[in-house]
Amino acid sequence: MNNLMMLTVIVVLYLFVIAWLGWYGYKKTKNTLDYLVAGRDTHPFIMSLSYGATFISTSAIVGFGGAAALFGMGLLWLTFLNIFVGIIIAFIVFGKRTRKMGHNLDAHTFPELLGLRFQSRFIQWFAGLIIFLFMPLYSAAVLIGAARFIETTFAPQVNFNVALLIYTLIICAYVLAGGLKGVMYTDALQGAIMFVGMIILLAFTYIKLGGITAAHQALANISNLVPAKLVEQGHQGWTHMPALGSPLWWSLISTIVMGVGIGVLTQPQLAVRFMTVKSSKEINRAVSIGGIFILCMTGVAFIVGALSNVYFVNTLGKISLAVAKGNVDAVIPAYINAALPTWFVYLFMLTLLSAAMSTSSSQFHAMGTAIGRDFFEKGIWEGKNTKYTVLLTRLGIVFGVIVTVILGFKLPDNIIALATAIFFGLCASTFLPTYIGALFIKEMTKAGVIASMMTGFFGTAFWLLFIHQKESAALGLCKFIFDQPTLASYPWTVVDPIVVILPISLIIAVIVSLFTSKLTKEHVNACFKHF
Amino acid sequence: MIMTVLGIDDAGVWLAYLLCILSTVYSIWYGIANWNKGDEEVLPEDKKWVEDEKKAEEGL
Incomplete structure (x- = not known):
């Protein structure tokens, strides 16, 4: 057991520092917007650490790190x-154009960018509604990741439910104290803490296990301990890919790697970040730090997650999954608490708090603007009534927090990576063809992208409800209507919707655009001005 | 013949490990090679965007 009092003091001190930095940054009005309007460059560290801290959360470190185990x-x-994709393609290919087009159209949210580009209020409110309704899945994943670490660290005094409430209180205090504004000093501090914490975690793990090659070999040597049930599903050891075409292979490649790897391009809270920089030069510079940052985040989490098996086999004679009682979400917290020195547990608590807070606040911000600005102001009131936008955005944030907490309590074990992947995959299938069309294809039509978005959203929903067995069996609608858990047979039952629906929605966007009326030349030229 | 890299004997895994490092190296190279490229003047639409963004944020 860790020193509860000491940890509490450190966390409270950390929160004070964050609050002070937020206040200091606000007083000095040195946020990215002031830099932009003054024509000054934001430091590349700030841009990339801020993007990275928003991108990487407890979902990536705890959830996907556990999945690596x-x-x-x-x-x-x-x-x-x-x-x-998340740094090189997102920054260089999408980021620069998103910044210019966002400014040309005076778009301030991701749905607004798409809606204004295609002169469609429907696109804006529909996209806003999807974000508002489904982002809680992702925000709950972040919340659960933070809560699992608090639970494990403070056990037995703190159980999961209490841990969930503790983190919720922290994030509410952060949001109320202005955490939504993303003042650069706070973002930079959080990114820096994450960076240091993960580097130390990797170094400790490799040193403890005898070095890089020795650690990997040790992991290869315990492949005989893979549970029989996993072997049946295609597991071939932790230093091997699952058997090609097996259920585990499809889960790994289609749901986790493709869903999250591609879906990042259409994350609304990340896309808007590009609009806050002054020029393409800042984006160029940020690519270098962004690459290193992500390697040190997910690269470390996944290596350490897999290697935790060696540590637990050496010390307890059990693989990580057994130590975590079958819940992959609990592996990383269990490993940190068991293998690392106490001072590191304190540091890692701050690492995870930083990772979670920066992501959670941007998620709640995205949910609030999605309902306040995109759905009500621009959709329902057709841009004519701005009186209630702020109030509805605030209510949207409160609603988002409440739904997230409820989901945090209700969702089952082993859910962080899955919930994140579902949201990322849904965003990719629904928004990616439209986003690509908006930035790169002048001939793309309004009807084309609406058809594509409909196909992406309803296609994904259909696939999850009736085909992909993991979700269709859990949700039960297919069983209720057709008296069977899925309508398809293997391998479709384990193929993620992104593999099927994203290509279809891309094709639909192109075909419908070929036969429907184009947007006026003047409008398209205005969108692509200064490109 | 099985090729082992860093103690990993599955090319599907060590390739991913190496690609992570190579893509990071590329991103570092890209950032440095383009460090001073892409400077753009602040246009009226940039300023308007900032003003509107600040208004929306301050309201919150």
Whole structure:
């Protein structure tokens, strides 16, 4: 058991520092917007740490780190996509254009960018509604990740439910204290703490297990301990990919690697970040730090998650999954508390708080604006009534927090990576063809992107409710209507919707655009001004 | 013949490990090579965007 009093003092001190930095940044009015309007560069560390801290959360570190304890080091394919798609493609290919088009159209949210680009209020409110209704899945995953660590660290005095409430109180205090504003000093501090915490975690783990090669070999040597049930599903050891085409292979590649790896491009809270920088130069500079940051976040989490098996086999004679009583979400917290020195547990608590707070606040902000600005102001009131936007945005944030907490209590074990992947996959299938069309294809039509969004959203919903067995069996609608858990047979029952629905929604966008009326040349030119 | 890299003998896994490092190296190279490229003047639409963004944020 850790020193509860000491941990509490450290966490409270940390919160004071964050609050002071927020206040100091506010007083000095040195946020990214002031830099932009003054024509000054934001420090590249700030841009990339701020983006990285929003991108990486307890979901990535605790949830997907735990998934690596199950799947093994094959999860590093996701880290590769996190860097290649989430940083290189997102910054260089999408980011620069998003910034310019956002400013050309005076768009302030992701749905607004899409709606204004295609001159469709429907697109804006529909996208806003999807974000508002489904982002709680992701925010709950972040919440559960933080709560699992608090629970494990403070056990037995604190159980999961209490831990969930503690973190909720912290995040509410943070949001009320202005945490939504993303003052750069706070973002930078949180990013820096995450960076240091994860580097130390990796170094400790490799040193403890005898070095890089020795640790990997030790992991390879215990492949005979993979539970029979997992072997049946295609598990071939933690330093091997699952058998090609097996259920585990499809889960790893289609749901986790592709769903999250590609879905990051359409995360509304990340896309808007590009609009807050002054020029493409800042985005160029941020790419370098962003790449290192992500490698040190998910790369470390996935390597350590897989290697935790070696540590637990050496010390307890059990694999990580057994130590965590079958709940992968509890593996990383259990490993940190068992293997690392107490002072590191304190540091890691701050690492996870930083990771969770920066992501949670941007999620609640995105949910609030999605309902206040995108759904009501621009959708229902057609932009004519702005009187209630602030109130509805605030209510949206409160509602988002409440739904997130309820989901936090209700969702089952082993859920963090899955819930995150579902939300990311849904966003990719629904928004990616539209986002690509908005930024790159002048001929894309309003009807084309609406058809694509409908296909992406309803196609994904259908696939989750009636085809992909993990969800269709849990949700029960298919059983209720057709008296069977899924309408398809293997392998479709384990293929993630993103593999099928995203290509279809892309094709639909192109085909419908070929046969429907184009947007006026003047409007398209205004969108692409200064490109 | 099985090729082992860093103690990992499955190419599907060590390739991912190496690609993580290579993509990070590329991102570092890209950032440094383009460190001073892409400077753009602040346009009226940029200023308007900032003013509107601040208004929305202050309201919250």
